[in-house]
Amino acid sequence: MVWIQASASYQGVIRAPCAAILDLLRDVSASGPLFPGVDRIEDLGDGRYRWVIKERRTLGISFIGNYVAAYERTADAVTWKTIEGNMKTRGRWSVRGPDREARVHVETTTELDAPVPRFLKAPAQLFAIKETRDGLKAQFEGLRSTLERAERRA
Numbered sequence: 001m002v003w004i005q006a007s008a009s010y011q012g013v014i015r016a017p018c019a020a021i022l023d024l025l026r027d028v029s030a031s032g033p034l035f036p037g038v039d040r041i042e043d044l045g046d047g048r049y050r051w052v053i054k055e056r057r058t059l060g061i062s063f064i065g066n067y068v069a070a071y072e073r074t075a076d077a078v079t080w081k082t083i084e085g086n087m088k089t090r091g092r093w094s095v096r097g098p099d100r101e102a103r104v105h106v107e108t109t110t111e112l113d114a115p116v117p118r119f120l121k122a123p124a125q126l127f128a129i130k131e132t133r134d135g136l137k138a139q140f141e142g143l144r145s146t147l148e149r150a151e152r153r154a
Contacts, residue, residue, distance in 0.1 A: 002121050003088075004114045006128035009107035010136040016147035017099040018076070024143060025078045025093045028071060034142030035135050047071045048083065058127040063114050086113045100151070104143070106136055 067085025091108030
């Protein structure tokens, strides 16, 4: 077993009020499943959530993520970090700018305790980086779509 690290960031504009964007980001039970491959998220209270990630396979090896992350909310951001589990993740969503033209930025670093032989660490890391980058983009697009659709109805 080796630890595989993957970092990624993504940013774009969401045409919705900043408060609505932050409200959705602060609702981890609603915004978290927009990240692809989430099996379930359990609210443990006190800003802590258990994430269970569906099985991922690469190089003939499978991995199921299971971790608890603590979330902190500020006026213009949501940050998180792992407090236990087989994944270590930390990151930050930030929202800046005028309503209906808010610049939203997310960055994360994830480390997986993967059942990978040491000689397969490099290819497994490339897979993890791609999965993280693609996941952030998909989650951002899900947030944007959800918020902008609600904004059109309002």
